[in-house]
Amino acid sequence: MTGEPLAGRYQLEQELGRGGMATVFLATDLRLSRQVAVKVLHPGGDGRRAERFRQEAALVASVKHPNVLEIHDFGQDAARGPFLVCEWVRGEDLRELARRLSPVPPEVAAVLGWELARALGAAHARGVVHRDVKPENVLVARGGPLKLADFGIAALADQERLTSTGAITGSLAYMAPERIDTGAFSPASDVYAVGVVLFELCTGTTPHGGKGAAYLAASVMTKDAPPLASVVPGTPEPLNALVARCLARDSRDRPANGDELARMLEDVVGRMAGPPAEEARAFFQAPEAYAASWREARFQRLLSEGGSMLARGEGARAAKVLNEALSLRPDSPEVMSLLRERPKARRATALGVGATLAGIVAVVGVVGWGVHRGHTPPRHPAQGVEERVIAEVPAQDPETRAGVPSGEPRPDPLKTLPRETASSAPAGAVPVRMAAPTRTEGARGARAPTHGATSGSNPPRQATPPAPSGSREGAAASATRAPLSGEPVEPATLRVATRPWAEVFVDDQSRGYTPRVREVNLSPGTHRLRFVNPLCDAWEEVIQVAAGELVSREVKLQVRKAELVIVAPAGARVFVDGVEAGVAPLSGPVNVEHGSHVVSARAPGVAPLQREVDVVAGQRIEVVVEVAP
Known part of the structure; x- marks a missing residue:
């Protein structure tokens, strides 16, 4: 130039x-x-x-x-x-490196995460929170090491966007839930970003996806991230568990800061590969060769696990593992050989049992048709939910279709497993398809059907006769059925809205998070409501509802105060945001709102001292406003 x-x-x-x-x-x-x-x-x-x-x-x-x-x-x-x-730095950023080494073995991701956590540990020890950890801000020098960059500009840019427009732009996929909701940040929010980076290195995608920023933000705040091992079968459990902890929605459940995360990753790398310093040195000397050696080791491990699962008759799990092996080595003759040599005796037995079951089902179906002809069969319990989601969530979302809330078990259809899309599958890869075993629909999390409500275009259903007294089915249905008349009892509807977001509890049972949860069906009677946000005081109320009643609750939660312990020269007048708080030394901490504040001290004969500090609701922080020695 x-x-x-x-x-x-x-x-x-x-x-x-x-x-x-x-x-x-x-x-x-x-x-x-x-x-x-x-x-x-x-x-x-x-x-x-x-x-x-x-x-x-x-x-x-x-x-x-x-x-x-x-x-x-x-x-x-x-x-x-x-x-x-x-x-x-002569080299490339982490995103370019990951693209070049794709798929990145978990061992390589753990080594890179260890180096990144060490950088954050040094920053957090000095009171610096990065606030924009993402692959583009991580530089990898030729021959090493890894360098974390863009502290000041990223922090300033995010703060201005949050305070001036109220909208969050930029690196939304790497922001912790508390940052999206209230703008709060801490070393734990940097730890969350490292969890996203580790997840993305291993899978090629971030934990939460969606169509547009609003969808993504709602997903980050209301859903748990999927386990890393569910997306990348064969991921070593130590890394799977640590990534899950980093991605916890509650900041208190994560490693507290970069130093703690670095110690945990040091243990993970040691268990997966070897001493972290030696592994990092070997990687930076020859990244491609190092990654290739771990990919080969992982392929052999997946091949062995898949073969063992096939031998035990675990076809669905074997399909996931072998699909992952094919992503590492497309058209692998070893995988094809395993599939061709599946135990024939077990398959024949399965076919015989299947035919017998089919005959039984056919007989029962004919008899049932004769007895209940003209009667619409009752809806499956998993379809009668007590929770409705906001209209902004697309109808085609698989987690809202048929009203099944996120986290509820659902049948596994015959499917090609994750990461086999046309855009992500390696050229020539042959997906393995196997029928997943049918899950019992009344398993964990299934709710009793809510009568008197319809879903989609289904016609109204007739009341189901009460179950025998004392049975589990009778107890489950007692809240929604009239025990004497047999007529369906129309549920009450609770309409909720909170600011900021909150987890909704009814009778100590979680019903999900606002703003995703807007309405909850309740059985007539007395219920205890509770709205919980870790940065706010909890809100509780006991309500009485009648059948068919609509009850609304719009609640503004009280964000907790933060405490400033201010250390200033003795005799100096102390000000917080221009308002005098007293004369140093102060008798106790000063309560302030969540966010950014300016602390200053004025003493005779000394130039005014000033310090800007960011605080998190419910936390105490010490601020030293003194002349540097």
Whole structure:
């Protein structure tokens, strides 16, 4: 590039990338004769924005760690404005590396996650929360190591979007539920992002998907992430369990910070592969060869597991495992040989039993038709749910079709397993199809049918005669059936809306999360309602409802206060957001709202001291406002 050197020192050579807040250039440091990366803040905005940029740069520069991108300089150019100078990494970002090594073996993902967690551990120890951990912000140098980048700009960009427009844009798939809901962030929200990165490295997709940002945000807040092993069969259990913990919706259930996560990943890598430092060194020396060796080991493990499952007659589970093996080695003769050599005796026995069962079903069907001719059979219990979802959820969503809520068991149809789509299956791969065993529909989570309601275009159903007294079926149906007249009892409807989101409990049983849950069917009588959000005070009420009654509850939950323990020079007047809180030392913590606050101290003969701090509802944080030694 041509033009005057930036601040008379940095000659810009080419543009490397452009974001919402800054443009990154490759440049030459004329004073030290080295290549560097320079981020130039886009023009516009007020002085506070530039000051935040400078404060973030100074804070990140204090984080010294091999896995954190090093900050060299910060300055102001007369023509271009504020800029930040950091080391230039010769290599690629993590997304490009993952695309090149796809499919990434779990062992490789764990090694990369360990390096990333170490970087976050160093940042969290200095009070820095990244707030934009994603593959594009993770750089992998040729020969190593991994470098976490883009601290200050990403944090500033997210904060401005959240406070100025109320809408979340950017890296939504990597945001923890509490960030989407209230904007709260903590080291645990960075840990959640690492869980998403690990999941994506292993599967090629993020845990929550959907059509549009609103669908994705609702999924992150209301659904548990699928187990990694359910998407990638054969995933070692230590990694599967740790990723599930990182992706917990409640931040208190995750590793607390990067340091704790790094220790846990160190143990996982040690159990899966070997000492993490040695494995990382071997990977960075030859990434392709290292990944290929683990892919081959994984193929052999899947082949062995699939063969064992076939021998035990577990066809559906074997199909998942062998499909995964085919994704590693398409048209594998070993897999085809296993399928051809399935035990014939077991298949013959299964066919004989199946034929016998079919004959029994046919006889019972004929007799039943003669006795109940003209009677519409009662709906299956799994179809009579007490929970309806918001209309914004598409009707074709498999988790809302037929009213079956997320997490309820449903039959496994004859299917090609996940990751066998036309876009993701390797060329030439032959999917394995096997019929999954039929699950008992009245299993865990099934609810008794709710009479008096219809689904779709199905006609009204006749009342089912009461079950014998004392039976389990009679007890399950007692809440919705009239025991003497036999007439169906119309349920009451509870319509709920909360701000912010909450988990809805009725009689200590969870009915799901708002805003997805809008209406809940209740049996006539007395019920105890409770709305729970970990950042808010719980809301409770006991209500009495009659048959067919519509009851509405619109609740604004009270977000808990945060506590600031302010340390300032003795005798200094302490202010929080311009309001005087007292004279230091203060007698106790200061209660503040969730969010960002400015703490300042004014003492005679000393320049005013100021510190900006972000707090999370329900937590206590110490703020030191003193002259640096």
